[in-house]
Amino acid sequence: MKLRDYGGELALIERIKSKIAANSKDVKVGIGDDCAVLSYSSSEYMLVTTDSIAENEHFSLDYFSPKQVGMKAVEANISDIAAKGGKPLYFIVSLFLPENSTVELVDGIYEGIDFSASKCNAGIIGGNLSKSNQLIISVCAIGTVDKKNLVLRNAAKNGDLVFCTGDFGGSAAGLELLRRNMKGNSIKRHLEPKARLELGQKITKIGVNAMIDASDGLADIRHICNASNAGALIYADKIPISPSTKEDAKALGKDALELALYGGEDYELIFTAPKNSLEKLKKIGANAIGKIKGRKYGIKLFKDGKQADLMNGFDHFKF
Amino acid sequence: MKLRDYGGELALIERIKSKIAANSKDVKVGIGDDCAVLSYSSSEYMLVTTDSIAENEHFSLDYFSPKQVGMKAVEANISDIAAKGGKPLYFIVSLFLPENSTVELVDGIYEGIDFSASKCNAGIIGGNLSKSNQLIISVCAIGTVDKKNLVLRNAAKNGDLVFCTGDFGGSAAGLELLRRNMKGNSIKRHLEPKARLELGQKITKIGVNAMIDASDGLADIRHICNASNAGALIYADKIPISPSTKEDAKALGKDALELALYGGEDYELIFTAPKNSLEKLKKIGANAIGKIKGRKYGIKLFKDGKQADLMNGFDHFKF
Numbered sequence: 001m002k003l004r005d006y007g008g009e010l011a012l013i014e015r016i017k018s019k020i021a022a023n024s025k026d027v028k029v030g031i032g033d034d035c036a037v038l039s040y041s042s043s044e045y046m047l048v049t050t051d052s053i054a055e056n057e058h059f060s061l062d063y064f065s066p067k068q069v070g071m072k073a074v075e076a077n078i079s080d081i082a083a084k085g086g087k088p089l090y091f092i093v094s095l096f097l098p099e100n101s102t103v104e105l106v107d108g109i110y111e112g113i114d115f116s117a118s119k120c121n122a123g124i125i126g127g128n129l130s131k132s133n134q135l136i137i138s139v140c141a142i143g144t145v146d147k148k149n150l151v152l153r154n155a156a157k158n159g160d161l162v163f164c165t166g167d168f169g170g171s172a173a174g175l176e177l178l179r180r181n182m183k184g185n186s187i188k189r190h191l192e193p194k195a196r197l198e199l200g201q202k203i204t205k206i207g208v209n210a211m212i213d214a215s216d217g218l219a220d221i222r223h224i225c226n227a228s229n230a231g232a233l234i235y236a237d238k239i240p241i242s243p244s245t246k247e248d249a250k251a252l253g254k255d256a257l258e259l260a261l262y263g264g265e266d267y268e269l270i271f272t273a274p275k276n277s278l279e280k281l282k283k284i285g286a287n288a289i290g291k292i293k294g295r296k297y298g299i300k301l302f303k304d305g306k307q308a309d310l311m312n313g314f315d316h317f318k319f
Numbered sequence: 320m321k322l323r324d325y326g327g328e329l330a331l332i333e334r335i336k337s338k339i340a341a342n343s344k345d346v347k348v349g350i351g352d353d354c355a356v357l358s359y360s361s362s363e364y365m366l367v368t369t370d371s372i373a374e375n376e377h378f379s380l381d382y383f384s385p386k387q388v389g390m391k392a393v394e395a396n397i398s399d400i401a402a403k404g405g406k407p408l409y410f411i412v413s414l415f416l417p418e419n420s421t422v423e424l425v426d427g428i429y430e431g432i433d434f435s436a437s438k439c440n441a442g443i444i445g446g447n448l449s450k451s452n453q454l455i456i457s458v459c460a461i462g463t464v465d466k467k468n469l470v471l472r473n474a475a476k477n478g479d480l481v482f483c484t485g486d487f488g489g490s491a492a493g494l495e496l497l498r499r500n501m502k503g504n505s506i507k508r509h510l511e512p513k514a515r516l517e518l519g520q521k522i523t524k525i526g527v528n529a530m531i532d533a534s535d536g537l538a539d540i541r542h543i544c545n546a547s548n549a550g551a552l553i554y555a556d557k558i559p560i561s562p563s564t565k566e567d568a569k570a571l572g573k574d575a576l577e578l579a580l581y582g583g584e585d586y587e588l589i590f591t592a593p594k595n596s597l598e599k600l601k602k603i604g605a606n607a608i609g610k611i612k613g614r615k616y617g618i619k620l621f622k623d624g625k626q627a628d629l630m631n632g633f634d635h636f637k638f
Contacts (some may be wrong), residue, residue, distance in 0.1 A: 001421060003420050004418070024408060090346075123341055129332065131373070136451060138413050
């Protein structure tokens with residue numbers, strides 16, 4: 001059966017997970033969360049994650065400088081570690097290079113990798129170079145998290161409030177501006193996304209029940225709901241969208257709310273916490289955008305006085 | 320400048336290494352050895368490595384079953400850890416899948432990954448799925464090694480004997496048989512290479528000065544020599560080549576010694592040790608094939624009463 005007829009990335013991950021026998025007793029969380037969580041020391045867990053970006057799938061050299069490509073490859077991994085409340089220690093880089101690649105391209109990509117890794121005091125410890133048909137940067141990150149701060153995606157509680165960091169839709173608006181050769185403030189949001197590393201650590205210290213990083217829009221809340229066997233209600237008018245994103249969406253003839261819900265790569269955090277954390281979370285800049293409900297309720301959007309099903313986000317993997 | 324004009328993989332790795340500022344004080348060995356070596360516990364180091372195989376570059380689905388592809392992707396990483404005397408604990412898998420891929424292909428690849436990971440009691444802890452133009456399997460392995468057993472590639476001593484495990488040239492002979500649609504015992508050596516994990520551990524317990532795994536033939540001894548600032552003399556008539564490899568080389572009209580020196584992917588170990596380890600190393604099946612010399616001597620092959628320069632091995636990365 002062709003993958004395109006199979007049902008997307010999540011279904012395939014579940015299938016793989018169900019067939020794997022190779023397990024280790026030191027694995028607290030394995031396949032299916034943002035990071036693997038492993039035994040490490042008496043006070044910390046080790047976090048391991050990997051993320052890849054491929055040319056013309058996740059970036060285009062028509063818009064991105066090589067440095068921005070390298071930064072993005074690392075930020076995507078930092079974002080996974082941020083969603084666990086951890087800190088990255090090491091990056092391993094696999095670079096797949098087409099035949100016509102230049103030394104300057106490699107220099108630029110590594111400049112970006114080095115920039116983002118240095119910013120969080122992590123080391124680039126090794127990697128691999130391969131010939132390929134397509135420019136791909138695959139990064140594996142290793143980090144740690146204090147045991148008491150670890151947060152997974154599967155423990156949202158009925159009655160929790162739903163929060164997010166920053167604002168949404170900027171990266172998707174920026175991508176569309178670039179594609180149409182237009183200008184606007186959102187462009188930088190697409191070319192230089194920044195993972196919410198420090199904010200992730202602050203959030204987990206306050207105490208939350210579940211968290212993920214948003215790679216495919218606010219609709220990514222479904223990953224928390226699915227893993228936690230829960231539903232959710234999101235209030236459209238609470239979703240933070242910046243004035244620049246609204247302006248750029250208007251120029252594009254796009255609905256800014258659609259971009260925020262289903263656009264990609266904002267690398268903001270989405271999390272759930274009990275009501276008594278509300279004031280502390282507001283103080284560090286988090287936005288309350290909804291509530292966790294029971295599974296049967298489903299995942300709904302409240303907009304213009306009506307509730308509707310929140311659709312699935314964009315599946316990068318869908319063929 | 321195009322990569323093809325730059326001078327191969329090693330030169331590019333050196334260039335990258337020289338430009339990277341992102342370092343960590345917990346890194347004992349970073350870019351440039353088979354594995355990164357990191358602080359871990361009072362008695363052990365952590366080892367991290369990554370290796371990738373790409374369709375039509377490192378394997379062909381015309382010959383390989385999907386299971387064999389998965390096995391090979393993991394064995395290449397196990398081999399890096401074997402060369403440090405360590406044991407693998409965890410594997411992280413990034414799978415890049417072209418548009419026409421089937422669920423059965425993914426099942427088969429993961430069956431092989433699971434088989435090789437299970438064999439060494441390691442866990443598959445996570446990964447990533449991406450669309451791409453080319454089937455690529457990129458694996459990152461994390462392992463440990465007792466501090467007292469760690470061996471690097473950079474400490475060969477003038478006067479050391481040079482050893483290798485197993486025999487060489489089988490995989491290269493097998494590949495050529497497959498390409499020409501011929502039969503022979505070497506074919507399995509190419510399709511199902513096995514890393515020398517247990518032997519690597521035995522060797523480091525005996526005590527050696529430098530070790531690598533051979534991915535590009537016995538000429539890979541140059542990596543030990545370059546890192547150790549040493550030369551070497553290899554005796555052609557001591558190089559172990561199996562009767563099957565000799566027979567298949569003859570049927571192919573190829574020189575078996577050439578295949579052993581410059582053919583690829585035998586995943587045997589090459590190492591150097593002081594003379595007083597000779598008897599112990601022979602007992603576990605290692606072959607003494609030469610001597611370490613001073614840097615100025617160069618890297619020579621003694622054959623038919625004459626010495627000649629040992630050429631470089633095959634550079635998979637050369638464009």
